[in-house]
Amino acid sequence: MELIDRYLQAVKFWLPKAQRDDIIAELSEDIRxxxxxxxxxLGRKADAGDVGGILRRCGHPIQVAQRYLPQEHxxxxxxxxxxxxxxxxxxxxxxxPWLFVWLGYVVFSAGYxxxxxxxxxxxxxxGVVGLVFAITLVFxxxxxxxxKTWAQEDWDPRQLPPAPDTDQIPRASSILELTIGIAFIxxxxxxxxxxxxxxFAGATITLAPVWRYFLCGLLLVSAVVVGLSAINLILRSWxxxxxxxxxxxxxxxxxxxxxLLKTAIVVEITAPNVPPEKTLxxxxxxxxxxxxxxxxxxxxxxxxxxxxxxxxxxxxxTMEESGSGT
Amino acid sequence: MTTSAExxxxxxxxxxxxxxxxxxxxxxxxxxxxxxxxYTLRQTLAGLGLAIDEGTLYPLLRRLETQGLLxxxxxxxxxxxxxxxxxxxxxxQILKQLLxxxxxxxxxxxxxx
Numbered sequence: 001m002e003l004i005d006r007y008l009q010a011v012k013f014w015l016p017k018a019q020r021d022d023i024i025a026e027l028s029e030d031i032r033x034x035x036x037x038x039x040x041x042l043g044r045k046a047d048a049g050d051v052g053g054i055l056r057r058c059g060h061p062i063q064v065a066q067r068y069l070p071q072e073h074x075x076x077x078x079x080x081x082x083x084x085x086x087x088x089x090x091x092x093x094x095x096x097p098w099l100f101v102w103l104g105y106v107v108f109s110a111g112y113x114x115x116x117x118x119x120x121x122x123x124x125x126x127g128v129v130g131l132v133f134a135i136t137l138v139f140x141x142x143x144x145x146x147x148k149t150w151a152q153e154d155w156d157p158r159q160l161p162p163a164p165d166t167d168q169i170p171r172a173s174s175i176l177e178l179t180i181g182i183a184f185i186x187x188x189x190x191x192x193x194x195x196x197x198x199x200f201a202g203a204t205i206t207l208a209p210v211w212r213y214f215l216c217g218l219l220l221v222s223a224v225v226v227g228l229s230a231i232n233l234i235l236r237s238w239x240x241x242x243x244x245x246x247x248x249x250x251x252x253x254x255x256x257x258x259x260l261l262k263t264a265i266v267v268e269i270t271a272p273n274v275p276p277e278k279t280l281x282x283x284x285x286x287x288x289x290x291x292x293x294x295x296x297x298x299x300x301x302x303x304x305x306x307x308x309x310x311x312x313x314x315x316x317x318t319m320e321e322s323g324s325g326t
Numbered sequence: 327m328t329t330s331a332e333x334x335x336x337x338x339x340x341x342x343x344x345x346x347x348x349x350x351x352x353x354x355x356x357x358x359x360x361x362x363x364x365y366t367l368r369q370t371l372a373g374l375g376l377a378i379d380e381g382t383l384y385p386l387l388r389r390l391e392t393q394g395l396l397x398x399x400x401x402x403x404x405x406x407x408x409x410x411x412x413x414x415x416x417x418x419q420i421l422k423q424l425l426x427x428x429x430x431x432x433x434x435x436x437x438x439x
Binding site for chain 2: 019023025026027029030031032033034057058059063064067068
């Protein structure tokens with residue numbers, strides 16, 4: 001029943017990853033057995049109210065999950081899962097991106113390496129210590145003054161969010177990719193082709209010759225993306241092959257993009273009534289900006305590749321568990 | 327401001343919890359001399375007057391298994407996968423010791439009270 005799935009999903013969210021599936025399988029079996037007994041007692045199918053009653057009696061998802069967690073003292077078991085989640089959010093949304101970008105600049109920017117990058121790492125460390133201290137303090141105070149009130153409040157299982165299907169590919173993302181891919185191919189066929197000179201209102205922009213190769217590569221990537229998103233739109237879940245194709249096209253696309261940034265992407269800009277010094281300065285500015293964002297672009301591309309590799313591993317594991325070889 | 331009655335209720339709840347904790351462990355170990363899965367174990371204990379909710383039983387089973395006192399395996403029964411628990415040889419030994427201790431405490435308490 002959907003309400004039970006939503007409840008289990010909510011409990012699962014707060015459980016330690018290594019034991020999650022095992023605990024949920026056992027809890028699910030218990031709740032379903034309780035439901036069967038309830039149905040036998042009532043002599044009819046259990047409705048949402050009956051299921052809600054069983055779930056309310058089982059307890060709030062956070063309370064259920066915290067019983068499986070180690071007992072913490074400064075932050076008690078009722079608050080500990082939320083405290084842990086907050087620290088994870090800080091790590092993923094602040095510390096990791098910071099470190100990735102810092103590492104990108106250290107590896108790819110000689111100018112940055114000359115400016116004592118370790119000093120910046122020290123600043124990050126100070127920031128993190130301060131942040132963790134503040135979060136711990138807030139949760140310790142909440143533990144003292146708030147826990148009893150929220151944990152004992154009545155709650156309604158029907159207000160739990162729907163259980164998401166993490167393996168399903170959103171239809172909107174497939175349609176978006178399909179549309180962008182087709183738009184690029186059509187644009188390329190109608191006008192773009194191998195052009196490197198573009199005119200706007202009397203102004204002329206001459207792009208570097210490498211753009212021809214970049215656009216050819218992008219055309220190939222777009223063709224594969226169109227095919228892949230059409231398949232995803234039909235299948236709505238990743239297979240081993242589609243996940244591998246996604247990795248391959250993301251690698252090719254990322255390499256092309258980073259390679260383009262390393263070259264002087266604009267050769268010349270001319271515009272009527274604008275002095276050549278000014279257009280030259282704009283040209284230099286664009287090329288300088290492209291080379292400066294190169295480290296960040298490399299980091300971004302690496303993150304995309306890591307996500308793709310993780311998807312392949314997840315699909316492989318899921319298929320092995322379900323005994324499917326496709 | 328907490329009243330004296332509220333404080334006593336809280337204290338009673340805490341002491342009752344402490345008293346039940348050890349008893350539940352023994353009851354669970356005792357019933358698992360025969361293999362059972364969680365839900366039937368809960369029903370058996372409730373039927374014998376020692377009700378235990380799922381939020382208490384399953385973490386307890388997990389802890390006892392980690393301590394090596396229980397062993398478990400997933401098996402299919404009535405087309406559903408269930409986790410069956412039973413006492414391990416080490417669990418049998420510990421239960422024997424706990425029962426001896428329990429009898430001693432019980433005898434002493436009967437005299438004291």
